[in-house]
Amino acid sequence: MSETRAPRQTVVLFGHDEAETALLAAYRSGRIPHAWLIGGPKGIGKATLAYRMARFVLAHPDPATPAVQGAASLAVDESDAAARRIATGSHGGLLVLERSANDKGVLRTVITVDETRETIAFFGSTAGTEGWRVCIVDTVDELNANAANALLKILEEPPERSLFLLVSHSPARVLPTIQSRCRRLPLRPLSVADVRRAVAASAGLDLDDPELAAAAEVAEGSAGRALMLIGGEALGLTQRTRAALEVLPRLDYRALHVLGDALGGTDRAALAAFMDAIERWVSERLQVSDPNEQLPRLARLSEVWEKISRAARDAESYNLERKPLVFSAFSMLSEAMR
Incomplete structure (x- = not known):
């Protein structure tokens, strides 16, 4: 690329x-x-x-x-x-x-x-x-x-x-x-076809590139997200993060260890993929049909997201190890979802 x-x-x-x-x-x-x-x-x-x-x-x-x-x-x-x-x-x-x-x-x-x-x-x-x-x-x-x-x-x-x-x-x-x-x-999210066209034009990829097609399908209308997922381990890391989120409030410690190892030490693209997956998951939970029924949980979830965001910014700014961030983030999310 x-x-x-x-x-x-x-x-x-x-x-x-x-x-x-x-x-x-x-x-x-x-x-x-x-x-x-x-x-x-x-x-x-x-x-x-x-x-x-x-x-x-x-x-x-x-x-x-x-x-x-x-x-x-x-x-x-x-x-x-x-x-x-x-x-x-x-x-x-x-x-x-x-x-x-x-x-x-x-x-x-x-x-x-x-x-x-x-x-x-x-x-x-x-x-x-x-x-x-x-x-x-x-x-x-x-x-x-x-x-x-x-x-x-x-x-x-x-x-x-x-x-x-x-x-x-x-x-x-x-x-x-x-x-x-x-x-x-x-502005509205892009269609899958437009995501592929935008990424191909920006990154010099072939429209028929299989990795581009896979990234565009899961990018939810964001060419920027598709670009982030292409190359390296970002696409797989996003999928692993999403899988660990889907079982909350249960914590799959083995999966979290694997996720922490995959996140690496100071890779900014990996951290961005991890945080992007959490942000989308939290946003989905906040967009409930009847928020009055779950206001306490939604408030806790929103507060936890702010704490995770600050921790991620610190990890990036000071080049901190990412594995503790993974366990801390999922522990707070688990507690907020109970």
Whole structure:
């Protein structure tokens, strides 16, 4: 498998024609809302759509031109000057807020207020030859409280020719004050066929690759999840985690030992697959038909998930052994399900 393309480098998009049409129509009208909240599950193409929109606006700064009025999509050729500069992260008209590494080289768990304040200087400067300033927040879910408030201040008084594209895995949890200043653009999970097409395009795989087909079938509409499952032991690890979860509240200690060994010492892809399987399982339990009948259990399960998430972040940040995490996570989940 060749190196996977990042969203800033990806010029194709699958399965979101309706959302793309909405963005294009708004821009073509000359009265585009200054902020969009692009929401949906992880790995379905939200950031790819955000970069696709940024690329189109910065390549075509005048919405009245024939190139925009006659466009059938937001496609911009990757040889275009704006597309090349966005792909390399060097476009002066685009600011991206995302988690960065600390002074030890470890990826932070949140987007900090200092990083968010960069938007003030960015939007306060005179627009360059492109005429637009575009800010992508990937993701708004990772803003800490102070950072969210700093962003809100700019959204409340947006500069002329500014465009904010906020990516969110959980848009309902975004601050209501931020939501109220955005046009919401929900994206749905991809079809299995679109997952296969997206992964094949991103990773340079053949559409008929059997491993790709297997990953797409269990990815639940997420190209990102399918990519994670391809190669190595991620697919098998996901299946083992799911099997151990299905017997809860009973604990299969032999299976947990095998799972802990498979998770390895510091493999980030393995940890991501393990956590992804638990997150999906917890989400399924929280989406019950009559939550009033199980509120205490649901509350415990939600609290346990937060504890497991923190423990996993610590394990990744400090390169801790993963086997204790497996036993701790399943012990807490077992207790919550009783």
